[in-house]
Amino acid sequence: MKDYSYIDPGAVEFVAISNIEDLPVGERLFVEIDDLDIVVFNLAGEVYAIGDICSHDDGPLGEGEIEDREVICPRHGARFDVRTGKAVGLPAVIDIPAYPVKQEDGQLWIGIPKEE
Numbered sequence: 001m002k003d004y005s006y007i008d009p010g011a012v013e014f015v016a017i018s019n020i021e022d023l024p025v026g027e028r029l030f031v032e033i034d035d036l037d038i039v040v041f042n043l044a045g046e047v048y049a050i051g052d053i054c055s056h057d058d059g060p061l062g063e064g065e066i067e068d069r070e071v072i073c074p075r076h077g078a079r080f081d082v083r084t085g086k087a088v089g090l091p092a093v094i095d096i097p098a099y100p101v102k103q104e105d106g107q108l109w110i111g112i113p114k115e116e
């Protein structure tokens with residue numbers, strides 16, 4: 001199944017979510033922007049933002065453990081690549097959104113799809 005939800009950085013509006021130092025290595029942040037639930041991970045200095053809802057059965061994905069840049073849903077064990085949102089382990093087969101992230105002016109910014 002192909003439902004790859006990566007969002008083109010040119011089609012988004014960046015929103016500041018926190019100071020960079022508020023997300024140390026190994027930590028995660030939960031944010032809500034425009035009714036979108038998003039979890040932001042700092043993995044070894046690389047920051048990734050994905051949807052915080054599992055595509056299998058709406059589990060709280062952001063609370064899952066991380067292994068090899070994959071987050072494991074705490075409900076039934078589905079896996080998603082935090083870099084792309086791609087579903088890489090059953091029972092999930094539908095990808096989740098992955099949002100572009102940038103670090104600028106001491107802030108973390110997440111790209112949210114522009115309104116059409």
Ligand code: FES
Pocket residue numbers: 054055056057058059060073074075076077078090091092
């Ligand atoms: S809700 Fe995430 S694997 Fe079922």
